[in-house]
Amino acid sequence: MAVPRTAPILVASNRGPVSYTLAEDGSLTARRGGGGLVSGLRAIGPESGGVWVCAALGEGDREAARRAGDSHLNPGDTGGQQVRMLDIAPDVFAAAYNGVANSVLWFVHHLLYQTPVEPVFDAEFAEQWAAYESYNAAFADALAQEAVDEAVVLVQDYHLALVPAMLRERRPDLRIGHFSHTPWAPPDYYRLLPDDVAAGVLRGILGGDRAAFLTERWATAFADCCAAVLGAEIVRDGDGSGGASGGGGGGGRVTAVRFEGRETRLGVHGLGADADFLRERSRQPDVDERLSTLRAQIGPGRKSIVRVDRTELSKNIVRGLLAYRRLLETRPEWRERVVHVAFAYPSRQDLAVYRDYTERVRRIADEINEEYGTEGWTPVALHVKDDFARSLAAYRLADVALVNPIRDGMNLVAKEVPVVSGRGCALVLSREAGAYAELGEDALVVNPYDVEGTARALHEALRMSDDERADRTKRLAAAATALPPQAWFLAQLRAL
Numbered sequence: 094m095a096v097p098r099t100a101p102i103l104v105a106s107n108r109g110p111v112s113y114t115l116a117e118d119g120s121l122t123a124r125r126g127g128g129g130l131v132s133g134l135r136a137i138g139p140e141s142g143g144v145w146v147c148a149a150l151g152e153g154d155r156e157a158a159r160r161a162g163d164s165h166l167n168p169g170d171t172g173g174q175q176v177r178m179l180d181i182a183p184d185v186f187a188a189a190y191n192g193v194a195n196s197v198l199w200f201v202h203h204l205l206y207q208t209p210v211e212p213v214f215d216a217e218f219a220e221q222w223a224a225y226e227s228y229n230a231a232f233a234d235a236l237a238q239e240a241v242d243e244a245v246v247l248v249q250d251y252h253l254a255l256v257p258a259m260l261r262e263r264r265p266d267l268r269i270g271h272f273s274h275t276p277w278a279p280p281d282y283y284r285l286l287p288d289d290v291a292a293g294v295l296r297g298i299l300g301g302d303r304a305a306f307l308t309e310r311w312a313t314a315f316a317d318c319c320a321a322v323l324g325a326e327i328v329r330d331g332d333g334s335g336g337a338s339g340g341g342g343g344g345g346r347v348t349a350v351r352f353e354g355r356e357t358r359l360g361v362h363g364l365g366a367d368a369d370f371l372r373e374r375s376r377q378p379d380v381d382e383r384l385s386t387l388r389a390q391i392g393p394g395r396k397s398i399v400r401v402d403r404t405e406l407s408k409n410i411v412r413g414l415l416a417y418r419r420l421l422e423t424r425p426e427w428r429e430r431v432v433h434v435a436f437a438y439p440s441r442q443d444l445a446v447y448r449d450y451t452e453r454v455r456r457i458a459d460e461i462n463e464e465y466g467t468e469g470w471t472p473v474a475l476h477v478k479d480d481f482a483r484s485l486a487a488y489r490l491a492d493v494a495l496v497n498p499i500r501d502g503m504n505l506v507a508k509e510v511p512v513v514s515g516r517g518c519a520l521v522l523s524r525e526a527g528a529y530a531e532l533g534e535d536a537l538v539v540n541p542y543d544v545e546g547t548a549r550a551l552h553e554a555l556r557m558s559d560d561e562r563a564d565r566t567k568r569l570a571a572a573a574t575a576l577p578p579q580a581w582f583l584a585q586l587r588a589l
């Protein structure tokens with residue numbers, strides 16, 4: 094039976110707000126996720142009739158999706174949210190998600206192809222690209238079925254770059270926006286992609302009415318790619334006639350891209366931290382309990398340098414460890430007086446390069462502990478089991494937070510730490526994180542490739558006076574919460 098067109102607002106993303114595990118007796122357990130989109134959507138509430146379309150990621154999800162058929166998941170599992178989970182064939186999903194989205198598009202936007210990780214565009218990739226197209230088409234079909242006339246559709250991220258154009262073809266009446274949660278690669282780097290893929294991704298996003306980004310920098314890079322790859326025209330502020338193509342010229346902010354007779358507006362919405370939620374959650378007893386455990390592990394009178402990341406190449410965890418090692422080497426006064434608490438949660442373990450990276454992180458942490466550790470002091474406390482309550486506990490006690498990604502769309506850890514921090518926390522921040530645009534002034538800013546410079550910044554951060562640290566933290570928290578998730582979500586809706 095066809096789904097009636099009832100949804101006035103739709104969100105589409107690869108990962109949805111809920112995931113399922115399947116027990117041997119066939120029962121399903123739902124687990125709700127967090128994150129900006131989930132809390133953003135709360136701004137409109139279940140009564141708005143909004144529908145979220147996402148992919149089934151594992152066996153449990155697929156079973157739940159099969160049981161729901163063309164209907165929505167059980168609202169009891171989703172906090173009342175209407176969710177349509179797409180049961181995409183496992184081989185199509187794996188090729189689209191692992192092969193194209195996470196291996197190639199993620200690597201291009203984060204500039205991760207640097208020897209020894211090389212891009213491979215062979216026959217297998219061509220097949221994966223075809224799978225990516227059909228995975229995107231599955232989303233476009235579902236959205237076209239669900240959306241009421243002139244509905245607003247917010248398509249999320251690099252997994253679904255082709256959806257805006259595919260959806261416009263099926264439903265020209267809809268208002269379609271795309272939001273990129275990643276950085277956008279500069280044109281010379283973007284053109285590593287095979288020509289049809291490079292053009293296909295841009296045409297896909299330009300199929301929408303609006304393309305939005307986390308910072309001005311990524312929006313500009315996107316427009317520059319449209320000019321360089323498609324020959325599209327870039328429209329800038331105060332420049333009604335359209336500015337220079339080819340990425341040069343025109344001083345103003347980019348506001349739109351004109352291509353094949355259509356105009357796609359560009360927008361910037363810097364997702365902020367959810368202060369109310371974080372402050373409330375970080376005072377819960379399970380967080381207190383973990384705080385005591387962490388304090389005991391660090392030891393009395395010692396300072397802590399905290400990092401919290403998925404184990405992700407773009408997060409630059411290895412260089413962070415090397416900088417810490419360099420700090421211990423060049424500033425022996427910190428030995429026995431500081432602990433690097435590194436949370437590196439497993440991510441995308443289907444990909445060999447992520448497994449290797451996880452291994453390297455472990456190995457270097459072990460090496461540092463062997464080299465410098467003493468009877469009563471373990472210099473690196475590496476935790477790999479994902480535990481949100483423990484991350485919050487670490488935010489509360491951190492003296493220094495290390496956020497040094499090679500490139501990052503935003504980086505919410507940089508924004509969450511100052512909000513939750515108890516006594517104030519010095520932030521060592523990569524200039525390549527989107528958050529730098531808003532937090533740069535009160536952070537100690539580093540070039541993420543510069544291990545020596547990062548070691549110096551760690552030293553400065555550790556010796557910052559209590560007053561200065563508290564002042565800076567206050568200003569960081571204000572900047573970090575300027576656009577909380579619900580306002581971020583509503584701003585996108587309004588703009589469409």
Ligand code: G6P
Binds near residue numbers: 275
């Ligand atoms: C990035 C992407 C998100 C994604 C997240 C986790 O932040 O922008 O869309 O959800 O990584 O990645 P995963 O592959 O685990 O969904």
